[in-house]
Amino acid sequence: MDSTHGHKKRRANSDSTLYQNQHSGYITKQGEHESLKRKYKHLKAVHELQNRTVRHFMHNIMSPLSAVSGYLELLSNSLSSVPDSEKLDRYSSHISSGLNEIGFMLEQLHDIYKEDHQFSDESESPIVELNWLVNEVKEIVSGAAGLCATEVRTLPSAKPVYVEAELFQMKLLIYNLVVSADSFSSPESIIEIEVEQDDSEFALIIRNKGGKCANTHVQSLFKKGDIVLLSEDMDEGSSLLLGLKICAQIADQVNGHILMDKRDGKTPQFVLTAPFTHSDNSF
Template identity: 20%
Template sequence: MYFIFCTVLFSVPSGFDHLILNTGVLLYPLLFGMAKPFKSASLIQKVCMLWGTLFPSMLFIVIVPKMLGQSIFNTPPTDAILVGVYLLTAVILGGLFIVYIETAWDRLQVKERMKGISERFQWESEKLQQITNVVPLNIMSFDDNGYVTELNEYMLSLIQRHCPHLTREMILSQPADRVFGHSMDQEIYEHLRGILLNRQRANTKIKYDSMTYHIFTAPLQHESGIPGGLVMIIQDLTEEEKIRSELDNVERLTLVGQMAAGITHEIRNPMAVVRGFLQLMREKSPEDLHSYYHIVMEELDRANSIINDFLSLAQSRVSDKEMVQLHLIMEELTPLIWADANLRGQSVELKLSPSLPLLRLNVREIKQLILNLARNGMEAMEAKGVLTLETCEHEDTAQLIITDTGSGIPQSQLKQLFAPFFTTKSQGTGLGLSLCLSIAERHNGTIHVESEEGKGTSVIVTIPFEPKEEPAEIEVYS
């Protein structure tokens, strides 16, 4: 349009016919019609198409005004040379313009494609980094020279666990010697260094600083098969090893417990026979021997009590439960506890909460738990000691708190209180608290002990509330 506008203004001579000749507007429909095949053609084809349309139109525009009705062969030589130079220059420049535009366009497309590939590569790298940060494994990669190229957040946390001063920036681009060399024993470091230098698939387990780690290494390779570094994955097996060890102990203890439970059950029968015959013999013996029979029978009863406690501890059956009020059970046991306390010269205080919701309990087992804990508290006190029994509501649980004013328990022994056969009493069996813990666990509860030497001990039994049921299904214990 700009070319046509300039031709209208400056064409000499002017006129519509010269406008048509000088602009070649008659060829425009042909050019626009060839646009689509021109776009899809190769570079050589585009140059040829340009020459095929440009040369005739330029020749037509130049020669027709020069002819002025004369034959083309009568054109002066100077005009013919000028026309030839003009046509050749136009054709060559047109071809050069096509080459330049195509080259620039190709470069632009390559640049755009590279930009897209670069953005996709960057996103894939970020996505891979996010995935490795989420995976609960400690991952680190090295190049062929043993320098750290990347690590995830778990690996960084693991390294900082042993070397708190190291940061990600300090670890990246550093050789493995500087990362691991100063924080490990020489033997463990040499072992790990051998794994990294091997550059092969390897699985090994090392123990360092009371921790157990499983190390897996694998080489990284390019598509052509050329080595591209090494990846190392470290898994913390400390808890797993601890659980495996505890399970082994549990299996052994379970087997021993089953055998012991069977043996003690069989022992109880002949003991009952022996006690029966001792009663008959005492009736037929002189009175001066009755005290001896009494001592023997008391020891038999004590042995039988120990056997019963052991069998209760080893029992794993599901106990029958009912919805009851805890303070009612406490009120039933109060006379027994008071009587025992009076014999020792001690006193008992009750702080019961009658507003506690109903609990699903096995009454016989809960009574046994309360009596055992109460007697433990009384045995820990001297005369004039005070035993406090308290019930209260804490969040969604009921708490039974038994507090004594005894000498307290050393902190070193608190963790062992509920271990079977552990006792601080000269005549104790070490099964009472284990039995209480077993009862609490069968009620989905817990037992917590708080003690201070010289001031006393508090045993806190926590039992969760049952979900609310329909009133018709509730049986109130009374």
């Protein structure tokens, strides 16, 4: 009797162990499945961003290419006659600025396609200091041949703001927002890029002081009010809207959102808000 009872108990323990092992394997496979789903979703988002960015840059790259071509022609004409050193320096400066702008665009395309080969968990995303990144973009935009505003200013936050995000994506986002704000420029325009932070979020504000919004595609977004939430579902009716759509997609990847706000005047300002990782010097 005791032998039979012991046998049943051992059998029950064996069955329990078998169930636990099988159940553990199920949990492991389920976890792997969820990981693959996350990676697939990330890959899909990257490919959508790649396609939109290529279309956007193919349109935008024509402006600096045309500018460089024009200044090369002027440079050639100047060299065929009595050289004017002041003109030559000016033409050379514009050509250099145009090539820098083209180089930046090509760098972004390279970085965005390189993302395909850099799969890792979202927890391994790099940390970027936002004020430093804003200054990097300012240097690029300020030297751009097609810049309409007279000046680009930065208003940094009181403390460093560290964001968990891909460097190239954040640089692309800020660049696109600045270029979009510049499309509203008048001859007196000044573009400001401001960084603010509170206890858990940062705000990146890009405004065009002195500009006028004559873009009909943008004006159509304000049919229902003076504040518009940029989203991936927006129509791509122009290169400007496509650029804003790319920004909305990147903002979503850093758990943020972008508002286009024209309550303070005729020219919309762009406000990106998202959580940050650190906001002090103890990084």
